Amino acid sequence: MKSPLSVSHELATRWIRPSLRRLAGYVPGEQPRVRGLVKLNTNENPYPPSPRVLEALRGAIDGKLRLYPNPTAEPVRGKLAVLHKCRPENIIIGNGSDELLALATRAFVEPVPISSGGTRGKALDRATIQAFIPSYSLYPVLAGIHGARFLQIPLDEGFQLPSLKALQARARNPAQGRIVKSTEDPRQDQNGKWNFNAALSLITTPNAPTGRGFEKTRLEDLCDAQDGVVVLDEAYVDFAHDNAMDLALAHPNILVARTFSKAFSLCSLRVGYMVGNPILIEALHKIRDSYNVNGLGQVAALATLSDLPYYRSQWKKIVATREQTSLQLSLLGFRVFPSQTNFLFTQPPAFFAEKWNRLLRDRKILVRWFQQEDVSQFLRITVGSDSDMEALVSAVKQILKRLGRQ
Ligand SMILES: Cc1ncc(COP(=O)(O)O)c(C=O)c1O
Structure with a gap:
């Protein structure tokens, strides 16, 4: 009997449908369990179910x-x-x-x-x-x-x-x-x-x-x-x-x-x-x-x-937080697109979005940066609770201050 280890990668790959061999699967946003992390990367609702x-x-x-x-x-x-x-x-x-x-x-x-x-x-x-x-x-x-x-x-x-x-x-x-x-x-x-x-x-x-x-x-x-x-x-x-x-x-x-x-x-x-x-x-x-x-x-x-009334009042709160954060980020030099969702799509100032993603992450703020060429200059930021968004804005201000922009 063949043991799994005796079968080469090449041989095992032959058993997979040819059209799937080169397919890159969907990459979901990370779900790290880190204490104190402000998680704004997968568009989850910041509020619990009713x-x-x-x-x-x-x-x-x-x-x-x-x-x-x-x-x-x-x-x-x-x-x-x-x-x-x-x-x-x-x-x-x-x-x-x-x-x-x-x-x-x-x-x-x-x-x-x-x-x-x-x-x-x-x-x-x-x-x-x-x-x-x-x-x-x-x-x-x-x-x-x-x-x-x-x-x-x-x-x-x-x-x-x-x-x-x-x-x-x-x-x-x-x-x-x-x-x-x-x-x-x-x-x-x-x-x-x-x-x-x-x-x-x-x-x-x-x-x-x-x-x-x-x-x-x-x-x-x-x-x-x-x-x-x-x-x-x-x-x-x-x-x-x-x-x-x-x-x-x-x-x-x-x-x-x-x-x-x-x-x-x-x-x-x-x-x-x-x-x-x-x-x-x-x-x-x-x-x-x-x-x-x-x-x-x-x-x-x-x-x-x-x-439903419980949720309708939450949506109002999220929309209000979204608009407030959008304004704050715009004043800090971000290009923010009008949003009809529970996230903001933004082009950050001063340096590349990928670097912003890293610097925010160092400050325990997780946002979403996509590698695909057409969107790689942007960050997608989920609208969290008011305190999540205060943490985000304050981290952005710190980063800009170190750059001498604030
Ligand atoms: C545009 C869009 N459609 C569908 C989904 C899938 O949602 P779910 O499978 O959780 O219902 C998502 C999840 O992020 C989404 O962004």
Whole structure:
């Protein structure tokens, strides 16, 4: 019998799907457990779930944990249907919204056969996932896992959503698409042009990591012109002044993804949902795991939906802290983009963002710096409690003082 150590790396690699061998997986933000650390790197809510949610969870920790949970999270779907004025058939609950995004790639997109150098036209569109850049960095990873072609479409100046007219003009004009990457591999045949026939378009709104909200009329124009499925990923929408849920209920090709992680302080329990056309939702149900949402997650989500006023007042607090911090950082020389989320996207003054990231970290403030070229000059800073943000601003002042800027 072969022992694991007697098999060479090269031989073992042969057993992995060729398209996965070179795939770089998604890199989540760090979760260090360091005393006194101000953690502003993963957009978690600084406030705990409501006391009623914690009580419901404590009440659910008993012998019934031996039983499987409700397979479709029916009570949660029922309550969400009332909240969004639709039917449970319009809703699927997931193990976080990440799971639902992955299911959408598997339900709506054909993988590109690895040997299909000649795949063109409709077949290629069926295999195409597209997203604006920068947006949620999980999307290209999902496309890579599925073996789909991934198109990255640049946003306009200041990370604004391009108008439908501009996207149409770019799509027609061979000179206007920015070349992002181009190889012989049809899955990487990217020219920066929006594809109106793509099987799946993923739009983060408000956007991450930039925090920008997108105008609803622009989103609707885009969705109207689109032949494939459009997922509007509204992970941060509760901190925004508008949302697009009504589009999902009025257009057959639009799905809205939401999560209990951010606005409802439940990252740890992994609950998200998608809303839209029952036929699309049914396709997602068909391919999900039988018990994809854990029992405690369902208990917490249900109790959350019975205590919405608690959360609404927290969102107000977070938005007020966001605006205050944005002003303070601007006065200290940071370029701060307008945010409709629970984080700020900023370009720091004086030296590179990577160095700021290190200097803040030395002062026990953890923010997010991304290595990707298009966003490497920026820091994404989660809005924490008022005292977290005071610690951040005071660390920034110390750093600037040492530079002689304050
Ligand atoms: C834009 C966006 N969508 C979806 C998610 C996933 O959220 P979850 O899987 O926790 O529901 C995140 C998490 O950071 C996100 O930033």
